[in-house]
Amino acid sequence: xxxxxxxxxxxxxxxxxxxxxxxxxxxxxxxxxxxxxxxxxxxxxxxxxxxxxxxxxxxxxxxxxxxxxxxxxxxxxxxxxxxxxxxxxxxxxxxxxxxxxxxxxxxxxxxxxxxxxxxxxxxxxxxxxxxxxxxxxxxxxxxxxxxxxxxxxxxxxxxxxxxxxxxxxxxxxxxxxxxxxxxxxxxxxxxxxxxxxxxxxxxxxxxxxxxxxxxxxxxxxxxxxxxxxxxxxxxx
Numbered sequence: 001x002x003x004x005x006x007x008x009x010x011x012x013x014x015x016x017x018x019x020x021x022x023x024x025x026x027x028x029x030x031x032x033x034x035x036x037x038x039x040x041x042x043x044x045x046x047x048x049x050x051x052x053x054x055x056x057x058x059x060x061x062x063x064x065x066x067x068x069x070x071x072x073x074x075x076x077x078x079x080x081x082x083x084x085x086x087x088x089x090x091x092x093x094x095x096x097x098x099x100x101x102x103x104x105x106x107x108x109x110x111x112x113x114x115x116x117x118x119x120x121x122x123x124x125x126x127x128x129x130x131x132x133x134x135x136x137x138x139x140x141x142x143x144x145x146x147x148x149x150x151x152x153x154x155x156x157x158x159x160x161x162x163x164x165x166x167x168x169x170x171x172x173x174x175x176x177x178x179x180x181x182x183x184x185x186x187x188x189x190x191x192x193x194x195x196x197x198x199x200x201x202x203x204x205x206x207x208x209x210x211x212x213x214x215x216x217x218x219x220x221x222x223x224x225x226x227x228x229x230x231x232x233x234x235x236x
Contacts (some may be wrong), residue, residue, distance in 0.1 A: 028156040032231040036189065037181035041151040049082050055209040060084040061145070064205055064214050065172045070094040070139040074164070076132055077101055077147030081110045088119045100125040100132055130156035134164035144176040146211065149185045154230050158197040162223050171199065178213035182215040190215060192232035198223050
C-alpha cells in the first residue's frame with residue numbers, strides 16, 4: 001500500500017509537469033534528492049577479514065551496539081559477509097540475521113558462503129537504492145558499516161527503513177569522518193539526514209580501529225510526508 005502510494009505520487013508529479021529526474025528511481029521521486037555527493041560503490045570489501053579481526057573490529061562494534069544472543073539484526077550492505085557471519089555467531093541459534101545488499105551477484109556469493117559455512121540463522125535479502133525492503137517491526141539492531149556514503153537516496157532509504165525497527169530498536173552506522181565523496185560521512189551531516197526522517201542521534205563514539213566512528217540512532221517520531229522532508233546541506 002505504501003509503495004503503491006509513493007509510485008502514485010511520482011506519477012502525479014510527472015502528470016503535473018513537476019521535474020522528474022530520469023536518473024532516480026520512480027519510487028524515490030517524491031523524496032528530496034541528497035544535497036551532497038554520493039560515493040560510488042567501488043568494492044564489496046572495506047578491508048580483509050584477517051586485518052579487521054587483528055584489531056578486533058567486529059567484536060568491538062557489536063559490543064558497542066549491544067548485540068546480544070537472541071536478537072534479530074539486519075546487516076545492510078553486507079558485501080562478502082564479514083559482519084553477517086560474526087553477527088550470526090553472536091546472536092546464536094535463537095537469534096536471526098538478515099543480510100541485505102543491492103547487488104544480486106553479491107547476494108548470490110554471500111548465499112554460497114552462508115550455505116558452505118552452514119549458518120542456519122542467516123537469511124538474505126536483495127534491496128534497492130531507495131528501499132532496504134525489510135519486514136516491519138522486526139529488528140533490534142540494523143547495522144550499516146562503511147556503506148552509508150554510498151546510499152544515493154538517503155531520505156527514501158531511511159523512510160523505508162523506519163518501520164522495520166522494533167520499538168526499542170537502533171540503527172548503528174559505522175563510517176569515516178570525511179566527505180561523502182571520499183567514502184565517509186561527517187557526523188553532523190549524518191545526524192541531520194537521520195533527523196529529517198524521524199530519528200534521533202543517541203551517541204557518537206570514536207572508533208579508529210573500525211576506520212572512523214560509530215553512531216547510534218533511534219526513531220523518535222512518525223515518518224514525515226515525503227514531500228515535507230527538508231534536505232540537509234553539506235554545511236548543516
